[in-house]
Amino acid sequence: MHNHTPKPASAHKSPPLKGKARVPGDKSISHRSFMFGGLASGETRVTGLLEGDDVLATGRAMQAMGAQIRKEGDTWIINGTGNGCLLEPEEPFDFGNAGTGARLTMGLVGTYNMKTTFTGDASLSKRPMGRVLNPLREMGVQVEAADGDRCPITLHGPRTANPISYRVPMASAQVKSAVLLAGLNTPGITTVIEPVMTRDHTEKMLAGFGAKIEIEEDADGTRHIHIHGQGELRGQTIEVPGDPSSAGFPLVAALIVPGSDIIIENALMNPTRTGLITTLQEMGGQIDIINMRDAGGEDVADLHVRASNLKGVVVPPERAPSMIDEYPVLAIAAAFAEGETFMDGLDELRVKESDRLAAVARGLEANGVECHEGEMSLTVKGSPGGKGLGALSAQAVVETHLDHRIAMAFLVMGMASEKAVHIDDATMIATSFPEFMDLMRGLGADIQVAN
Numbered sequence: 120m121h122n123h124t125p126k127p128a129s130a131h132k133s134p135p136l137k138g139k140a141r142v143p144g145d146k147s148i149s150h151r152s153f154m155f156g157g158l159a160s161g162e163t164r165v166t167g168l169l170e171g172d173d174v175l176a177t178g179r180a181m182q183a184m185g186a187q188i189r190k191e192g193d194t195w196i197i198n199g200t201g202n203g204c205l206l207e208p209e210e211p212f213d214f215g216n217a218g219t220g221a222r223l224t225m226g227l228v229g230t231y232n233m234k235t236t237f238t239g240d241a242s243l244s245k246r247p248m249g250r251v252l253n254p255l256r257e258m259g260v261q262v263e264a265a266d267g268d269r270c271p272i273t274l275h276g277p278r279t280a281n282p283i284s285y286r287v288p289m290a291s292a293q294v295k296s297a298v299l300l301a302g303l304n305t306p307g308i309t310t311v312i313e314p315v316m317t318r319d320h321t322e323k324m325l326a327g328f329g330a331k332i333e334i335e336e337d338a339d340g341t342r343h344i345h346i347h348g349q350g351e352l353r354g355q356t357i358e359v360p361g362d363p364s365s366a367g368f369p370l371v372a373a374l375i376v377p378g379s380d381i382i383i384e385n386a387l388m389n390p391t392r393t394g395l396i397t398t399l400q401e402m403g404g405q406i407d408i409i410n411m412r413d414a415g416g417e418d419v420a421d422l423h424v425r426a427s428n429l430k431g432v433v434v435p436p437e438r439a440p441s442m443i444d445e446y447p448v449l450a451i452a453a454a455f456a457e458g459e460t461f462m463d464g465l466d467e468l469r470v471k472e473s474d475r476l477a478a479v480a481r482g483l484e485a486n487g488v489e490c491h492e493g494e495m496s497l498t499v500k501g502s503p504g505g506k507g508l509g510a511l512s513a514q515a516v517v518e519t520h521l522d523h524r525i526a527m528a529f530l531v532m533g534m535a536s537e538k539a540v541h542i543d544d545a546t547m548i549a550t551s552f553p554e555f556m557d558l559m560r561g562l563g564a565d566i567q568v569a570n
């Protein structure tokens with residue numbers, strides 16, 4: 120996968136999108152299902168797991184540390200080691216393209232008195248890991264890392280880790296989670312202070328597995344999360360809801376392709392993940408949230424989406440954590456809206472699989488969209504109906520920089536723009552949404568991938 124041959128792809132103006140689609144399982148919950156199931160004692164059964172490359176890499180890492188994982192029919196069955204009982208892996212971990220897998224596993228294993236090495240692809244090797252390594256160092260972990268705390272990274276855990284109280288300096292569920300997971304194998308209470316709430320899957324799922332975890336919230340919304348170390352975790356039954364970040368692609372496609380009318384089934388509606396829906400509704404998007412129900416402690420719903428005349432909005436910076444992975448596809452919606460859309464508070468976009476702020480701005484420019492890339496903001500001027508949009512020349516190919524969300528967002532753009540949109544590589548889509556092409560074509564999208 121690391122030296123893969125790129126597969127260029129193009130999307131063309133498509134007929135109205137129609138029908139029902141079920142997006143694959145949530146990536147965040149799927150990673151955590153393998154991790155916590157692999158750690159807990161007894162059996163964990165998981166249905167709806169995302170079988171994307173990122174999540175499968177996490178499964179292999181847990182197997183390398185003693186977890187038993189197998190699949191029977193649609194159910195993944197995991198027999199974990201028991202908390203505190205992970206084994207030293209014989210080989211370096213290869214996390215491929217996955218920031219979540221690498222960072223959460225660093226936390227999970229860092230406090231074990233053993234040696235672990237983390238590697239990944241060219242994208243992962245550029246991403247900052249100091250944000251996770253710094254709290255681990257405070258807990259007693261010794262780190263060997265390439266310049267600037269990038270992968271490959273080797274961790275040497277202490278004999279006994281030191282519980283800390285750590286204030287997360289940026290809005291990051293990965294950093295919060297890494298420290299909480301490190302606390303699982305640390306005596307006493309480890310505390311994470313989270314000034315801005317991010318996705319809360321780690322807290323919710325750890326409580327479900329029987330960890331002793333307490334959360335206090337200050338008047339200003341700052342959360343203090345306390346995890347009691349060295350407790351027992353017990354296997355669970357998990358039903359993974361559909362990924363709202365993946366749902367964003369058919370959702371925006373149906374809003375911008377004229378005449379579309381689709382239903383997206385089983386999307387996770389956890390309030391820490393619904394910022395895109397809120398924003399698109401403010402833009403005038405016709406999105407009805409139907410059949411809201413509880414699935415294993417999480418809200419899920421179906422989304423009825425109809426093509427809409429969108430208008431530009433100001434997206435407040437405090438909304439960023441609840442839609443952090445959705446800005447690329449929101450920028451595409453903005454390209455079809457009347458007027459300007461201003462998105463702010465986007466500094467974290469610079470350290471994703473690519474510098475997403477720059478990648479989106481370059482891709483929009485290559486396809487005739489007027490936009491302005493600020494230090495941590497993006498302004499997009501829309502062209503209702505997609506008039507004049509699409510590849511400006513035969514050379515206008517969107518560079519995806521090993522980033523699945525850039526690839527999918529620009530394919531969505533091509534479904535509604537006047538001219539086709541071309542991307543340089545569709546391979547990375549398999550990290551989070553292997554069914555993307557089939558699902559979109561099933562709704563009527565005209566996408567072509569080079570052989």
Ligand SMILES: O=C(O)C1=C[C@@H](OP(=O)(O)O)[C@@H](O)[C@H](O)C1
Nearest residue numbers: 147219290291292293294443444
């Ligand atoms: O905890 C998680 O599962 C994730 C947290 C977010 O990353 P950050 O913590 O870096 O914001 C998000 O972008 C990523 O796709 C998944």
Ligand SMILES: C=C(OP(=O)(O)O)C(=O)O
Nearest residue numbers: 216217218219220444471
């Ligand atoms: C940022 C993402 O994932 P990760 O950090 O796990 O690579 C994403 O899926 O958009």
